[in-house]
Amino acid sequence: xxxxxxxHEAPFNGGGALKPEPRLNDxxxxxxxxxEKLTYSIGKNPVSARKYDWLRATTxxxxxxxxxxxxxxxxxxxxxxxxxxxxxxxEFLIGRMLRDAINNLGLTEPVREALSRYGxxxxxxELLEPDAALGNGGLGRLAACxxxxxxxxxxxxxxYGIRYVHGFFRQEIVDGAQVELPETWLVHGNPWEFERxxxxxxxxxxxxxxxxxxxGRPSRQVWRPAERVLAVAYDTPMVGxxxxxxxxxxxxxxxxxxxxxxxxFNSGDHIGALVESNKAEAITxxxxxxxxxQAGQELRLRQEYFFSxxxxxxxxxxxxxxxxxxxxxxxxxxxxxxxxxxxxxVAELMRLLVDVHGFEWDEAWRITRATFSYTNHTLLPxxxxxxxxxxxxxxxxxxxxxIYAINAGIIRExxxxxxxxxxxxxxxxxxxxxxxxxxxxxxxxxxGSHAVNGVSALHTDLMKQTVFRDLHALYPxxxxxxxxxxxxxxxxxxxxxxxxxxxxxxxxPGFLDDIEKIVEIDHLADDAAFRERFAAIKRQNKERxxxxxxxxxxxxxxxxxxxxxxxxxxxxxxxxxLNIIEAIALxxxxxxxxxxxxxxxxxxxxxxxxxxxxQAKEIIHLANDVGRVINSDPAVxxxxxxxxxxxxxxxxxxxxxxxxxxSEQISTAGLEASGTGNMKFALNGAxxxxxxxxxxxxxxxxxxxxxxxxxxLTASEVAQRRREAHSGRSIIDNEPMLREALDAISSGLFxxxxxxxxxxxxSNLYNNDWWMICADFKAYWNTQRTLDDLYTRQDEWQAKAxxxxxxxxxxxxxxxxxxxxxxxxxxxxxxxx
Numbered sequence: 001x002x003x004x005x006x007x008h009e010a011p012f013n014g015g016g017a018l019k020p021e022p023r024l025n026d027x028x029x030x031x032x033x034x035x036e037k038l039t040y041s042i043g044k045n046p047v048s049a050r051k052y053d054w055l056r057a058t059t060x061x062x063x064x065x066x067x068x069x070x071x072x073x074x075x076x077x078x079x080x081x082x083x084x085x086x087x088x089x090x091e092f093l094i095g096r097m098l099r100d101a102i103n104n105l106g107l108t109e110p111v112r113e114a115l116s117r118y119g120x121x122x123x124x125x126e127l128l129e130p131d132a133a134l135g136n137g138g139l140g141r142l143a144a145c146x147x148x149x150x151x152x153x154x155x156x157x158x159x160y161g162i163r164y165v166h167g168f169f170r171q172e173i174v175d176g177a178q179v180e181l182p183e184t185w186l187v188h189g190n191p192w193e194f195e196r197x198x199x200x201x202x203x204x205x206x207x208x209x210x211x212x213x214x215x216g217r218p219s220r221q222v223w224r225p226a227e228r229v230l231a232v233a234y235d236t237p238m239v240g241x242x243x244x245x246x247x248x249x250x251x252x253x254x255x256x257x258x259x260x261x262x263x264x265f266n267s268g269d270h271i272g273a274l275v276e277s278n279k280a281e282a283i284t285x286x287x288x289x290x291x292x293x294q295a296g297q298e299l300r301l302r303q304e305y306f307f308s309x310x311x312x313x314x315x316x317x318x319x320x321x322x323x324x325x326x327x328x329x330x331x332x333x334x335x336x337x338x339x340x341x342x343x344x345x346v347a348e349l350m351r352l353l354v355d356v357h358g359f360e361w362d363e364a365w366r367i368t369r370a371t372f373s374y375t376n377h378t379l380l381p382x383x384x385x386x387x388x389x390x391x392x393x394x395x396x397x398x399x400x401x402x403i404y405a406i407n408a409g410i411i412r413e414x415x416x417x418x419x420x421x422x423x424x425x426x427x428x429x430x431x432x433x434x435x436x437x438x439x440x441x442x443x444x445x446x447x448g449s450h451a452v453n454g455v456s457a458l459h460t461d462l463m464k465q466t467v468f469r470d471l472h473a474l475y476p477x478x479x480x481x482x483x484x485x486x487x488x489x490x491x492x493x494x495x496x497x498x499x500x501x502x503x504x505x506x507x508x509p510g511f512l513d514d515i516e517k518i519v520e521i522d523h524l525a526d527d528a529a530f531r532e533r534f535a536a537i538k539r540q541n542k543e544r545x546x547x548x549x550x551x552x553x554x555x556x557x558x559x560x561x562x563x564x565x566x567x568x569x570x571x572x573x574x575x576x577x578l579n580i581i582e583a584i585a586l587x588x589x590x591x592x593x594x595x596x597x598x599x600x601x602x603x604x605x606x607x608x609x610x611x612x613x614x615q616a617k618e619i620i621h622l623a624n625d626v627g628r629v630i631n632s633d634p635a636v637x638x639x640x641x642x643x644x645x646x647x648x649x650x651x652x653x654x655x656x657x658x659x660x661x662x663s664e665q666i667s668t669a670g671l672e673a674s675g676t677g678n679m680k681f682a683l684n685g686a687x688x689x690x691x692x693x694x695x696x697x698x699x700x701x702x703x704x705x706x707x708x709x710x711x712x713l714t715a716s717e718v719a720q721r722r723r724e725a726h727s728g729r730s731i732i733d734n735e736p737m738l739r740e741a742l743d744a745i746s747s748g749l750f751x752x753x754x755x756x757x758x759x760x761x762x763s764n765l766y767n768n769d770w771w772m773i774c775a776d777f778k779a780y781w782n783t784q785r786t787l788d789d790l791y792t793r794q795d796e797w798q799a800k801a802x803x804x805x806x807x808x809x810x811x812x813x814x815x816x817x818x819x820x821x822x823x824x825x826x827x828x829x830x831x832x833x
Contacts (some may be wrong), residue, residue, distance in 0.1 A: 004789055023432060025063050025107055032116035033061045052188075054118075055098070055125040055182050055435050058111065059191045059605050062101055065137055066237045068248040069105075076181075077156050083321075083331065083827040085150065086315055086822075087158045087306065088345060089338035091140025091287065092147065092249060095490070095650025097192050097236075100148070105243045129260045131649045132190075133183040135252070136287060136608065137358040137569040138676050139377055141340055141650065142455075145676070147489040149813040151240025151247040152489070155828035157823050162303060163193075163234050163251035168287045170376050172646045176624035176751075177619050178609055179242040182286075186654060192236050192252075199233035202257070202610040203306050209398045221355055223398035230255045231310035241489055241513070243728055252310045254283040285456040292612040294391070300342075301387055301393060301395055308345040311460070312352060326357055330370035334825035337374040337449065340385040343441040346372060346448030347406070355398070359407070370761035373824045374445040374452045375482070377673045379459070380573070384442035390441050403430055403605050414474055421494020427470040446471050446478070451824045455674035456695040462715065482820055484674040485696055485813035488515040491680045494615035496658040498537040499684065499805070506530060516809035525802035528795070533823040535798045538661070545659035549604075549643055555631055559640050561600035562791050566664035567648055567656055570616040573671040577761065578773045579603065579664055580626055582781055583642050584741040587626075591635050599788035602641045606656065615761065620644065627751040653677075658684045659663040662787060665690030666780065668771045670715030672696075679811040680781050685801040686734075689783055691776070695811070703807045707800045712776035721775060727764040728774030738777045 024027070033374055037512075038044050038057035049057075077084070099242050102108045112122040134140065144157065150157030169180035204225025213219045214409050236249040257279040264272050282299060290296045313334055319326060337343060346368060353364035357368065372386055378384065393400040406428040414420040430447070432438045446452050446468060454460030460481035464472045474480055492514065493500045503511060511517040524530040542559040566579050581601050590598055605623050609616030627642035663681030663689055665672075672694035681686055682699060688710045690696040700708050713721065732739050746762045748755025765774050790797055821828035 001377055006535075007191060021521075023068065025065070025105075025110055027113040027117070028111050030061060030107070030110055031117050032737060033064070034058055034114060038740040044253060050440050051120070051125050051126050054120045055128050056191055056763075058122075058125065059098055059113065059129075060207065061104070062098065062107065062111070063191065063237075064248060065105060065107070065242075067237055069243045070237050070248075073151075073156075073245045073247070076627035081155060083825070083831075084333055085155055085309070085825050085827050086311065086333060087143065087146060087157060087159045087261065087338060088311055088335060088337045089140070089143040089159065089161050090304070090307075091135030092132075092141030092143045092159055093135030093137070093248070094132050094147075094236075094252075094614075095654070096126065098129055099126050099494050101239050101492055104148075104152075104239045104241050104489060120137075127651075127715050130185040131651050133185040133287070133369075134161065134164055136168045136718055138674075140337060142484055142676055144650075145490075146248060146486065146817060147238045147249060147815040148240065149485070149817040150486045151238050151245045152487070152826065153240075153814050154815050154822070155817055155825070156244055156245075157238075157247045159238070159247075159249040160307065160314075161251050162284050162287075163308045163334040164287045165281075165285045166287075168608065170334070173620075173624055173644065173646045176628065177621045178613050184458065190236075193234045194236075194754070196233040196235055196250075198782060199250075201231045201310050202228050203231050203254075203309050204394050205302065205305075207397065209401060210707060218434075220358075221398060221401070223351070223355065227307070228257055229283065230257055231306060233310075233314070238362070242572060250311075250314070252284065252448075254280045254306060258282040264586070288610065290610070290612040296612075297387070298391060298395065298772060301391060305344050305348070305396060305399075306339050308342045309348050312345055312349050316352060316357075322417065325358070326353065326367065327363070329367050331466045332370060334827050336370050336825070337445050337818070339375060340445055341442040343385070343445035343448075344399060346444050346486060347396075347402045350402050350406070351398055354402075365406075365409075368448055369450050372445075372449040374449040376442065376445075376452060376459075376463055376468075377455055379462055379671060380674065381467070384440070386435070386438040386440050386442075389431070389437040389439060400439075404443065406444070406447065407431060408804060409647075418730075420470070420472060422473070424470045424473075428474060433769040442467065443471065449550065450476055450478070452479050453820075453824065454479070454697060455482060455484045457481050457483060458670075458692070458697045458715065459673040459694060462681050482816055482824070483675050483680070483695055483811075485811050485816040486676050486679045486683070487813045488683065488809075489520075490654070491657065492683055495654040496541065496684050497751065498539075498540060499534070499658065502530075502533055502537060503805075508810070511815035515812045518809045519806050522803060522806035525806070526797040531795065531798040531802060532803055534685065535794065538659070538801070541655075541658040541684075542661075543572055545604075545655055547824070549645065552645065553643055555627075555641065555643055557602045557643065558600060559637060560604045561638075561641070562661045562787070563602050564662040564664065565604045565656060565660040565686075566666070567604070567645075568677055570619055571613075572615055572619075572666050572771050575771060575773060575776075576605060576607070576623065576668050577667060577771075578776065578780060579605070579618070580623050580642075581628070581738070581741050581745075581777065582784060583640065584626060584744055585737045585781065586784075587630050587633075587636065588737070588740055588744070589824070590639050594635075594637075595676045598639045599791050600639050601788070602643065602654070604643050604645065606645040606652065608648060615764075617756060618761055622745070622750070622761065625757075629750050653680070656687075657681055660684065660686040661801075662686060663688045663690075665693070665696055666712075666776075667691060667693045668776075669693045669713055671716050678821070679743045679808060681806040682804040683811070685805045687787070687797070687800055699808075702810055703804050706801045707807075709783050709787060711779040713772055718772055721772065726769060726772075726775065727767055728769030729767070730771070731777070732766060735778060737781065738774060 027339045034057050036061040042053050044053045147159050167183040170183040205222045206226035209533050210222050214220050231252040238247045259277045260727050289299045291300050349368050352358040430443045454463050507520040546559050623644045632644050656678045660681050663686040665678040669691045675694040691712045692714050742762050747756050751757045
């Protein structure tokens with residue numbers, strides 16, 4: 001086997017670089033080096049420097065220290081000859097980087113003191129760093145948590161994704177409605193990333209496939225694309241806890257092979273001369289372009305193939321730098337497909353192995369299956385991607401041939417060896433013949449992987465019973481569960497330093513290195529002094545959020561009220577609509593019964609709706625319209641406020657999560673795969689109101705039924721109601737509060753300028769109630785009133801809050817990653833090399 005090639009490119013190999021002297025991390029040294037960066041890299045002196053100059057200089061000084069750890073990590077891996085994990089994800093919602101880096105390196109206080117010598121506040125300059133617009137919701141944040149936990153647990157992990165120029169979108173609310181604007185996070189550059197010009201690969205689209213017959217050799221297929229673009233790598237270091245390991249996030253940027261058609265430009269066609277450049281750059285410009293039209297569908301498929309092919313070419317190139325051939329690829333590399341977006345990788349790796357590297361089909365298929373594993377994140381059929389055959393075949397003709405060949409082998413195995421009938425064969429086929437002939441990416445990912453995992457115990461069981469029932473019967477050992485988790489470094493230590501300090505004082509710092517030791521505060525729920533301090537920290541966090549709401553929304557909220565929070569992607573199954581209806585019903589009751597002793601409540605919403613998701617955007621509009629009416633009604637006497645905070649992102653979540661009293665996890669049972677917001681809230685001492693859905697089921701087991709508030713139909717009861725063609729009309733007719741709330745919406749009370757605005761939302765409940773909003777309303781209302789009563793007994797409430805924090809250690813992404821490493825990847829400390 002050839003020796004590793006020496007390189008200064010940190011992600012995979014260190015190899016022979018001269019090591020600099022260790023850097024000192026005392027405030028004096030840091031202050032000196034920050035000023036050096038300010039002077040020689042930024043071109044400013046301390047007198048004229050602005051806050052953003054100090055941010056950039058501090059970032060560069062911290063980055064130098066990260067580089068040392070980055071190269072050390074790469075050297076250790078090169079020497080070990082171990083197995084690396086490559087995590088392919090369409091999203092990596094990493095948020096701001098500076099606070100995360102200095103916390104994990106133990107530099108927070110030294111940097112704070114160094115900056116203070118020049119009159120600069122660390123907390124102020126941190127706020128100037130833009131959130132990396134590389135994701136939308138839970139999928140991307142999970143990927144970010146996993147990257148951090150891989151580094152923290154010693155798993156050599158490498159993320160692969162797309163370097164979006166504008167990300168998803170920046171959300172503004174205009175007259176109550178969502179408006180999508182470009183997220184310009186890269187406009188001033190990104191000091192955390194490194195362009196890798198040596199890591200660039202051609203990516204093809206379209207064209208034709210030819211059969212080549214050479215004397216004495218089997219025929220082979222050659223794909224000749226009609227169009228090519230260049231994928232260029234940008235690397236960002238992912239720092240683990242205490243800096244013991246730094247992994248790499250490699251993002252791909254698309255560029256044209258020829259940035260300008262000079263002949264066209266010189267002939268006067270100045271716009272047309274840039275058409276190829278614009279077409280290429282569109283691939284990495286926006287996350288999730290609207291796919292309600294053919295052009296959007298094509299761009300999405302281009303994106304998915306672009307980053308999948310670039311990543312696989314990179315993985316193969318690196319493997320061959322270190323090994324003689326690709327036959328042992330699965331011994332050295334584990335590739336995790338995060339959802340179906342990179343599922344085309346299965347066909348692409350087969351193409352590279354068979355067409356480019358000369359492997360026989362069966363051996364290539366063995367290598368492919370042994371290398372890939374797939375995480376499923378949804379049971380919603382529309383979220384399990386499928387592409388029209390005509391689009392797939394036109395854009396990726398050779399990959400379509402390979403998918404047909406894979407499908408033929410799977411169907412033969414099922415029909416001949418297992419006796420599957422026509423219905424079962426249709427269910428497992430990679431080609432959906434009954435819906436306009438489409439390629440099923442979930443099935444492709446399943447059959448091309450050696451392991452398929454769900455992300456909560458309930459979700460995994462439902463996968464076996466629903467979307468992958470027949471594939472599970474064909475491959476009964478393939479599906480396993482890996483419940484999601486969140487990194488406690490960002491979601492407790494960084495987001496809630498006050499609570500972290502209190503816990504450290506109470507039980508010592510051991511939980512910082514092993515979060516499951518946080519359970520040692522459980523007995524302190526009975527300690528009145530501890531509860532009082534716990535509550536005081538919650539109050540400080542609520543005041544901080546209240547100030548933000550006042551500044552951004554010009555709305556005053558009382559931190560003494562229950563902060564009842566639902567922040568997540570806006571989707572009908574997540575049932576923000578149910579929450580809003582309950583707010584309207586409560587509003588009616590407060591006005592009708594002023595004599596009752598109502599518990600003050602602030603309902604806080606945040607989240608983005610996909611640009612083409614009309615119903616979700618209507619729900620946002622309704623939330624804002626309802627808030628406008630309720631918040632200005634003096635009859636309510638500030639007993640109820642409804643607030644929608646625009647442009648939800650990681651940095652906003654870091655303020656919201658620690659301030660929550662009540663966490664809304666109210667999805668229709670059987671539809672939320674896991675959820676991680678539920679874990680972040682509970683870790684920060686919020687009580688949960690929720691359905692038996694996703695990871696709520698396991699949270700119930702861990703925190704205890706007295707400390708979580710479960711209501712509503714179960715997944716099996718939802719399925720039964722749907723089989724019975726359930727609609728909401730009879731429930732509405734027999735439930736006055738629900739009927740009156742819906743009548744208020746339909747009458748135009750909340751939008752007198754457009755009374756019919758929300759008619760479709762209401763009529764869907766009467767005629768269908770697919771999401772069981774009517775079915776669960778009464779149980780939801782009653783549970784909320786139980787919580788109202790509990791909140792008046794603060795000793796009991798705070799004891800339950802302490803129990804939630806204490807018992808959430810198991811829901812760490814460190815635990816998740818150790819399970820993946822042990823059971824699926826066979827990589828990491830003691831598992832490879």
